[in-house]
Amino acid sequence: MILILRTTLWRSMFFTGVWWILIQGKTDTWFVGLISISLALVTSFILLPPNQYRFSFSGFAHFLIYFFASSLKGGIAVAWMAIRPNPDLHPNIYKITPRLPEGLGRVILANTINLLPGSLSVELTSSNLYVHVLDERQSIETEVRSIEEKIAHMLRLELKN
Amino acid sequence: MNILELCSIVFLVVGAIFFLAGTIGLLRFPDVYTRLQALAKVDNLGLGFTSIGLLFQAPELMIAMKIILIWLLTLVASSTISFLIARRAMKRGVIPWRAKEHIIE
Amino acid sequence: MNSLNQLLAVFILATLSIALVRVARGPTTADRLLAALLFSTSGVAILLLLAFIEETLILLDVALIFSLLAVISGVVFAQRAWRTKEEKNEYS
Structure with missing residues (x-):
């Protein structure tokens, strides 16, 4: 109640x-x-029925700062890829198992990955997230893990290992 | 020319450059996934810079807040649309372009 | 200031028109769907600039509607109009 x-x-x-x-x-x-x-x-x-999500404003601030910083960094990288004479693309699709519990957290994760340049979520199943990257030589895993931590902090969720 | 106008000009011009880069990427990139990336991200950054540039010109606070609202809404819109298009392309079996011959898992 | 806004609005409009070449050329339906994305970013940016050039702030509301319509058209295209054969049988 x-x-x-x-x-x-x-x-x-x-x-x-x-x-x-x-x-x-x-x-x-x-x-x-x-x-x-x-x-x-x-x-x-x-x-979205009332649920146990408890929103953390400091977590939200951390998330926003991280989000804008990496979207700027990645955006410049992709823009440069598009403009330079040899685009040098090395796309690939990775399968990542999210540590966030199912539900809102994962949806936010998939959408955040979409907005961060260089990565694009192509499919979200009940157990896996498939991410398309422009440059497979850069590790997407570490980036997804740190986004997960920010989202977990923001929604006060527990990460599985 | 005051400092606000200068900030505005810098942000607006940078935004326009991102829009140009996004369009070039859209024309040059080899498949739908890479094109989606060029469009959804670089163009979003372009819109972000354009919005910030216009914030410096906003005559009152409410208008500035409205621009921020539009920007956030467009961010969510782009993200949703690009996810749906990419997922649908995967389901329809559009094969991602690879730099070398690899086996797609 | 205003002339710069005008110049940039025309510039973004030009990049938008060039980008439409890709939409026209395809080759896949997914490439054509990119038009929805184009209008939600470039289109909104042009409208924001126009709102300041003409000082008709009602154009901000038009920009808002643009981005809402982009979501709806994107979702409709991706979920309904561009289905596989099996899915069509499933639903209809």
């Missing part, structure tokens, strides 16, 4: 924030906002 209340409170705060940005801080359409926020809340409960 407390879990449901807490989830409702956090999510409605989040949706109110998004709505507030969307209407650029105007207040004259508050009733439309009220309906939209309620609908968003109901939809979110259907798609």
